[in-house]
Amino acid sequence: MAGLGSYLKKHTEALVKDVGIEAACKLTGKSKATLGRYYSEHEEHADRFMPVDAVAALEEASSYPHVTTALAELKGITLSFDERRRNQESSGGVNADVIALSQRFAMLMGEYNQSIEDGIITINEAKRLLKETLALQQVLLDMKLHLEEEAN
Structure with a gap:
């Protein structure tokens, strides 16, 4: 579990940095310290992970779905990233x-x-x-x- 947790924490950090710490705080309603704990490698934070609703909010604003992709990779699933935004209205x-x-x-x-x-x-x-x-x-x-x- 240690390697798995570390892998997810690295992708969580990439997600927060992609969005920007200030914007991530606003989008999730979490403080900088709380967000930092979600990707901290320190032993006292080893069991803390970002809630899925916060991940969803950040990935909506990010340039890439960092955590979703990491979870898929851990399960052996390959995702195809589509540049179009999902839920885009298409006519016809x-x-x-x-x-x-x-x-x-x-x-x-x-x-x-x-x-x-x-x-x-x-x-x-x-x-x-x-x-x-x-x-x-x-x-x-x-x-x-x-x-x-x-x-x-």
């Missing part, structure tokens, strides 16, 4: 998603066709394919959310 609903899905799939297949033309997929080609695959995955996620919204 499922019909627009189907169109976007077909366009993205066509782009992926076009990229694949170019990449495999010489029989070898280079690292750069693989990166472009991965980028297209992630974009396709995001369209599917948007479509799933729209379908769930319509089902309720």
